[in-house]
Amino acid sequence: MERRKLGKTGESLSIVGFGGIVVRDEEPAVAARLVAQAVEERGINYFDVAPTYGNAEERLGPALAPYRQSSFLACKTDKRGAKEASRELHESLKRLHTDYFDLYQLHAVITLDEVAQIMGPGGALETFVKAREQGLVRYLGFSAHSEEAALALLNAFEFDSILFPLNYVCWHQGEFGPAVMERAQGKGLGILALKALAKRAWKEGEAHKWSKTWYSPVDTFEEASLALRFTLSMPVTAAVCPSHAELLWWMCDAAEQFTPLTEAEGAELARRSEGLTPIFPE
Secondary structure (H helix, E strand, C coil), rough: EEEEEEECCCCCEEEEEHHHHHHCCCHHHHHHHHHHHHHHHHHCCEEEEECCCHHHHHHHCCCCCCCHHCCCCEEECCCCCCHHHHHHHHHHCCCCCCCEEEEEEEEECHHHHHHHHCCCCEHHHHHHHHHHCCCEEEEEEECCCCCHHHHHHHHHHHCCCCEEEEHHHHHHHCCCHHHHHHHHHHHCCCEEECCCEEECCCCCCCCCCCCCCCCCCCCCCCHHHHHHHHHHHHCCCEEECCCHHHHHHHHHHHHHHHCCCCHHHHHHHHHHCCCCCCCCCC
């Protein structure tokens, strides 16, 4: 699988990242098999997880242990205060059987009030900087679910990376992403993508085919390939897979034959997005 540089870090990541929810609620043997297949057969070296993903950390830690030294492990916290973030950081390190994270990220920042708390006295950023000084984390980043929070964080601190929803429906139907992409690229950050395979919001009363997603993802491999190519045709390092192994393997298959979208394909994808309800902005 192709690998791309992560901003100014010098790290090279597989263009498909293994989302930790893939192993949530799986038996340990199944989790171990999925991680081994991702590393040994598909060439994935980038893994992303968070304590809010149920028991994903407990399942991923032992499964990833044989490959830890050759992998890039990213974790997140949704805690906004320094003490709470520090406690969660150490709990995550223990659950994931590791002494350090390659990347530690603020998780799902939405409001400017959250940004102010994170950046203010006693805020989570204090824990992040201290953890980097102590060697508990190598790089610092954030994920955001609003453009205003993302832009505020980009202006407030020199992060190494941003993890942001970069999705064809959100881009075309919600105008969600262009401003953040431009700012992050201008600052030289590593840009990591969320929700590349999201298609639309669930409809009221609709049966959920995919139990681990809070949105309706693409329905076919052909759609998955186009959606991923849309995201990877941008100046991004990697796209993190959704929450099911079937969708992960679709992304791997698409990535292995990746070519940038043509102008005609981009126009077709924009047309296909018409009438779909984007999951962002909410």
